[in-house]
Amino acid sequence: MAFRIVSDSSSNLHSFSAAPYVSVPLKIITKEKEYCDDALLDVEGMIADLAKVHGRTGTSCPNVYEWREAMGDEDDVLAITITSNLSGSYAAAMQAKRELEAENPARHIAVIDSLSTGPEMQLVIERMAELIAAGKSFAEIEREARDYLTHTHLIFCLQSLDNLARNGRVNPLVAKVAGALGIRIVGIASAEGTLELLHKPRGAVRALGSILAVMRQEGYQGGRVRIAHCLNEAGATALADAIRKEFPSAEIEILKTTALCSFYAEEGGLMIGYEDIVS
Numbered sequence: 001m002a003f004r005i006v007s008d009s010s011s012n013l014h015s016f017s018a019a020p021y022v023s024v025p026l027k028i029i030t031k032e033k034e035y036c037d038d039a040l041l042d043v044e045g046m047i048a049d050l051a052k053v054h055g056r057t058g059t060s061c062p063n064v065y066e067w068r069e070a071m072g073d074e075d076d077v078l079a080i081t082i083t084s085n086l087s088g089s090y091a092a093a094m095q096a097k098r099e100l101e102a103e104n105p106a107r108h109i110a111v112i113d114s115l116s117t118g119p120e121m122q123l124v125i126e127r128m129a130e131l132i133a134a135g136k137s138f139a140e141i142e143r144e145a146r147d148y149l150t151h152t153h154l155i156f157c158l159q160s161l162d163n164l165a166r167n168g169r170v171n172p173l174v175a176k177v178a179g180a181l182g183i184r185i186v187g188i189a190s191a192e193g194t195l196e197l198l199h200k201p202r203g204a205v206r207a208l209g210s211i212l213a214v215m216r217q218e219g220y221q222g223g224r225v226r227i228a229h230c231l232n233e234a235g236a237t238a239l240a241d242a243i244r245k246e247f248p249s250a251e252i253e254i255l256k257t258t259a260l261c262s263f264y265a266e267e268g269g270l271m272i273g274y275e276d277i278v279s
């Protein structure tokens with residue numbers, strides 16, 4: 001049976017060429033409009049619109065039907081979702097899996113809760129594609145992907161926590177600190193799949209130092225790094241340069257956040273996925 005990788009759009013990958021791949025969009029919702037996080041969306045246009053919106057804004061995850069459609073009717077599926085502790089995406093994907101497997105018991109569907117999001121999911125998706133290309137069995141790919149996830153990490157560096165706080169994903173009192181001029185919040189995806197805030201560096205230079213310190217502490221040794229940025233190419237490039245200076249073997253890729261991560265990471269936000277092994 002053929003394999004397909006399915007991810008919700010919090011991975012920032014609308015498309016992915018190394019394996020059959022489908023992205024299931026989350027949505028950004030305002031009073032006037034819904035933005036679907038797919039390849040047709042003008043993400044920068046959405047960010048500009050959102051800056052002008054005063055009313056409530058929120059997000060919604062794919063439902064069971066949308067996950068079922070993305071999983072298709074035939075292939076064996078390797079699915080990965082944003083952390084189940086901040087979104088209903090994983091629960092919906094699990095329900096889709098149960099339904100599809102009940103309808104066709106010969107199918108295999110694995111749903112992995114990343115307990116993270118963005119570029120950490122991207123690393124796991126890339127690993128799944130390599131395992132498929134290496135001709136591994138479904139069970140081996142699932143096992144190795146889950147094992148790889150124990151060696152990947154996510155750091156974020158945000159200039160605003162407003163949308164996270166307004167939507168109940170971080171404590172509003174803590175979020176206030178980030179409003180101060182020049183203050184960034186550096187944190188990680190915790191073991192439980194929530195935001196763990198670590199440092200409050202002032203200014204871009206200190207923020208870079210703080211990110212590198214966390215990477216070292218969490219065991220980074222020069223392996224793969226994926227940096228997703230929201231309108232902050234300069235910050236992403238400066239970080240990549242700083243990582244390469246210390247770890248010349250680092251294999252780094254920079255990409256833009258798509259809609260969901262742009263909404264929550266906000267302008268200037270950086271999300272860094274990396275592995276603590278050298279592959």
Ligand code: X90
Pocket residue numbers: 026059060061082083086087088089115116117154156169188189190193194195260261264265271
């Ligand atoms: O179901 C939904 O509506 C989606 C809710 C998503 C909530 C959080 C998204 C955070 C994205 C922020 C920095 C990284 C946080 C890491 C957390 C484990 C980007």
